[in-house]
């Protein structure tokens with residue numbers, strides 16, 4: 445087990461009917477608050493009303509910015525930054541899924557940016573170079589279990605004019621608080637539910653299926669999260685109103701990218717995400733769908749370097765105890781694909797909106813972003829996956 449530093453300062457409030465009382469308790473009186481949201485789900489499922497109830501009567505000035513799209517766009521962030529600057533906003537409340545929260549993180553970070561182009565916060569990883577940094581404080585009511593953004597320091601934004609989809613990671617991007625009421629997720633359509641299950645699975649697996657081996661606590665935690673995901677996926681297929689399954693999925697998705705599943709590991713991978721982000725930048729495909737499409741080919745390509753962990757995954761998650769490591773790895777990859785099919789997750793490039801002629805561009809773009817952000821020519825756990833490998837995958 446390697447040395448590590450686990451730091452997670454998010455105040456998490458979990459459970460039924462927690463939105464209104466928590467907002468009353470945790471937001472100081474007389475703030476200038478910007479509420480950010482997406483395309484309107486919060487009006488249909490009653491979450492907006494619970495939020496307003498929690499804010500009213502406390503002397504706040506409330507402003508709103510809605511219309512943030514999935515795979516949030518730079519231009520929406522810019523419009524909201526204008527409101528923050530004009531109204532001198534001193535707290536931002538994100539209400540919605542991971543896209544709304546990621547965009548809120550960008551708004552909070554870039555509103556105080558003094559350079560000419562707020563995108564520098566992402567493209568030049570401005571925050572990394574200018575510590576300490578003081579964004580507008582923000583909290584969230586998260587309504588979609590998937591990204592883990594509610595318990596992590598990441599934000600992912602897209603800029604269509606340049607074809608970039610970039611992840612920013614910085615300690616100032618942890619929310620002050622996150623409210624997780626599983627009842628808010630009962631209104632999710634199946635497409636978003638299964639997207640959340642697959643995104644959570646792949647967050648866990650990108651850390652777990654690596655070369656190194658001696659960190660049993662982290663491994664057993666990851667295997668537990670994955671087995672729980674498989675279980676709740678079938679429960680929710682049968683009964684989308686199963687509160688217990690919704691609650692388990694919510695907690696699993698928050699834990700899967702909160703830092704715990706990386707403790708003690710030498711390396712993590714994240715190559716599937718890097719390629720997936722380039723597919724979304726190209727075709728606006730759902731994030732989780734890109735991951736499910738890339739993962740099987742990625743594992744087959746990387747099988748020799750990941751053999752020990754793939755065999756461990758086969759044994760401890762899928763109960764495959766007979767045969768060689770190579771056989772176990774093949775069966776586990778197969779079972780994973782069948783699970784995606786069972787939960788109706790599309791897994792072909794054509795379903796992701798990608799034609800064969802697009803593949804070289806997506807591969808080049810992945811490496812270009814890796815060079816720009818990570819200063820690395822290659823991606824994956826050893827940074828040895830290059831353009832041609834991505835095309836093969």
Ligand code: NZQ
Pocket residue numbers: 481482483484485486489512513514515516540541542543544546587588589590591592593596598599600628629630631632633636639640643701717731
């Ligand atoms: O926009 P509204 O109307 O709110 O509808 C949304 C949206 O259409 C809807 N939705 C959300 N909660 C709902 C609901 N519909 C009914 N009932 C509810 N309770 O779901 C749709 C998708 O929402 P979105 O926020 O885009 O989904 P998700 O949470 O999966 O976020 C995806 C984004 O997060 C990034 C992805 O790349 C993508 O841009 N990621 C962020 C990460 C992070 N911050 O750590 C890590 C991930 O790997 C990922 O890259």
Ligand code: ZN
Pocket residue numbers: 591643647717731
């Ligand atoms: Zn993800």
